[in-house]
Amino acid sequence: MTDTTTALPPTRLPQERRLVTDLPGPASQQLAERRAAAVTAAVGSTMPVYAADADGGVVVDVDGNSLIDLGSGIAVTSVGNANPAVVEAVREAVGHFTHTCFMITPYSGYVEVCERLNALTPGDFAKKSALFNSGAEAVENAVKVARRATGRSAIVVLDHAYHGRTNLTMALTAKNMPYKAGFGPFAPDVYRVPGSYPFRDPEGMTGAQAAARAIRQIEVQVGAGEVAGVLVEPIQGEGGFVDPAPGFLPALAQWCRDNGALFIADEVQTGFCRTGDWFASHHEGVEPDLVVTAKGMAGGLPLAGVTGRAELMDAVHKGGLGGTYGGNPVACAASLAAMDVMASADLAGAAKRIEEAVVPRLRALQDKSDRIGDVRGRGAMLALELVKPGTSEPDSAAAAAIAAACHAQGVIVLTAGSFSNVVRLLPPLVIPADLLDEGLGVLEDAILGYAG
Numbered sequence: 001m002t003d004t005t006t007a008l009p010p011t012r013l014p015q016e017r018r019l020v021t022d023l024p025g026p027a028s029q030q031l032a033e034r035r036a037a038a039v040t041a042a043v044g045s046t047m048p049v050y051a052a053d054a055d056g057g058v059v060v061d062v063d064g065n066s067l068i069d070l071g072s073g074i075a076v077t078s079v080g081n082a083n084p085a086v087v088e089a090v091r092e093a094v095g096h097f098t099h100t101c102f103m104i105t106p107y108s109g110y111v112e113v114c115e116r117l118n119a120l121t122p123g124d125f126a127k128k129s130a131l132f133n134s135g136a137e138a139v140e141n142a143v144k145v146a147r148r149a150t151g152r153s154a155i156v157v158l159d160h161a162y163h164g165r166t167n168l169t170m171a172l173t174a175k176n177m178p179y180k181a182g183f184g185p186f187a188p189d190v191y192r193v194p195g196s197y198p199f200r201d202p203e204g205m206t207g208a209q210a211a212a213r214a215i216r217q218i219e220v221q222v223g224a225g226e227v228a229g230v231l232v233e234p235i236q237g238e239g240g241f242v243d244p245a246p247g248f249l250p251a252l253a254q255w256c257r258d259n260g261a262l263f264i265a266d267e268v269q270t271g272f273c274r275t276g277d278w279f280a281s282h283h284e285g286v287e288p289d290l291v292v293t294a295k296g297m298a299g300g301l302p303l304a305g306v307t308g309r310a311e312l313m314d315a316v317h318k319g320g321l322g323g324t325y326g327g328n329p330v331a332c333a334a335s336l337a338a339m340d341v342m343a344s345a346d347l348a349g350a351a352k353r354i355e356e357a358v359v360p361r362l363r364a365l366q367d368k369s370d371r372i373g374d375v376r377g378r379g380a381m382l383a384l385e386l387v388k389p390g391t392s393e394p395d396s397a398a399a400a401a402i403a404a405a406c407h408a409q410g411v412i413v414l415t416a417g418s419f420s421n422v423v424r425l426l427p428p429l430v431i432p433a434d435l436l437d438e439g440l441g442v443l444e445d446a447i448l449g450y451a452g
């Protein structure tokens with residue numbers, strides 16, 4: 001397997017899988033009891049183990065078990081958990097000031113993060129940015145910009161989309177359970193159209209044909225002149241790592257240009273080197289009018305952004321965007337350090353090497369198991385779609401059981417998908433090659449050992 005760790009600093013914790021108790025261990029079980037009494041049952045957790053420490057590609061629990069992290073806290077700790085450069089930047093920043101509110105007395109970190117976002121996002125045109133706290137909050141603000149800048153209100157989203165859990169972003173998100181069930185009414189003027197899902201679309205459907213299908217529905221049901229923006233994830237995240245057929249995104253972006261609508265890329269999960277480039281939109285040369293960022297951008301601290309064409313971002317009236325904590329100075333310092341690591345350690349290259357290491361193994365596994373309907377993704381955003389043997393019928397029970405088997409063996413994997421039948425891999429981009437290798441071995445055993 002290729003070495004993915006060139007030019008990375010030594011880690012603090014041993015990069016190893018080490019199980020010293022059954023999972024969850026006694027200390028985790030005690031915390032689970034306190035949690036059950038104190039924390040709403042509405043907030044779930046993938047694993048019942050409580051974290052005590054984490055570093056690079058491992059999470060260590062309160063019982064001393066060391067788990068291989070193939071989830072990065074949902075694509076957040078791309079530079080590695082507690083990356084030393086991020087920790088040092090946070091330490092330095094937090095010792096000076098923790099908050100002033102950028103809307104009261106601004107500070108340089110916010111400006112510098114915006115400068116970097118403007119330079120790194122696709123498109124060689126003048127850009128401006130604003131910072132927020134979470135992906136959902138940033139998506140909401142992208143919609144505000146799109147509506148204000150175009151004077152239109154309709155927002156078009158895709159089947160299988162995930163954009164967050166606030167009221168507007170629930171409306172934008174496709175999946176009812178668990179994200180929307182019983183939480184309506186939802187924000188109006190949101191329209192859903194089919195995207196491109198090569199595994200489930202009619203055989204041979206091209207990206208251009210899938211775009212034409214979406215565009216026909218927009219024109220018939222919404223009206224081209226009503227559309228403020230078309231909001232898409234370049235590779236869908238929670239929806240199941242659905243990677244559209246080549247040509248789909250460029251055709252949709254072109255339609256937006258031709259019709260005065262904004263093409264808005266939600267790069268919250270795909271951004272910051274995750275797919276082997278700074279942003280997934282780069283892949284087919286798409287230049288979104290607005291790009292939404294969060295998750296991986298600040299090494300684990302909460303930070304999000306909206307970046308777009310300067311004239312669009314400036315079309316909003318003064319004071320129209322903001323928030324108490326948006327662009328917190330400590331989170332900005334963390335983000336600048338994380339972006340430095342991404343550049344200096346070539347984490348985009350590391351993501352490509354992870355793809356080169358993982359995909360052949362998953363394909364070989366697919367040859368051995370008729371439960372794997374599809375292997376897909378890009379860079380270090382890779383997934384298996386599980387089906388009833390020999391069919392394309394989704395098998396959510398298999399995905400749940402396989403994930404649980406990995407968890408029991410000390411490997412953190414996540415599931416996804418509208419049909420909850422996708423096992424997804426989002427390793428930290430700094431994961432040592434041998435640790436990734438071992439984690440994949442556990443996943444292989446879990447799949448081949450699943451008798452369903």
Ligand SMILES: *Cc1c(COP(=O)(O)O)cnc(C)c1O
Nearest residue numbers: 134135136162163164237268269
């Ligand atoms: C996670 C995610 C969001 C929401 O981000 P939060 O920080 O959880 O609010 C929005 N869009 C995409 C594509 C995501 O993956």
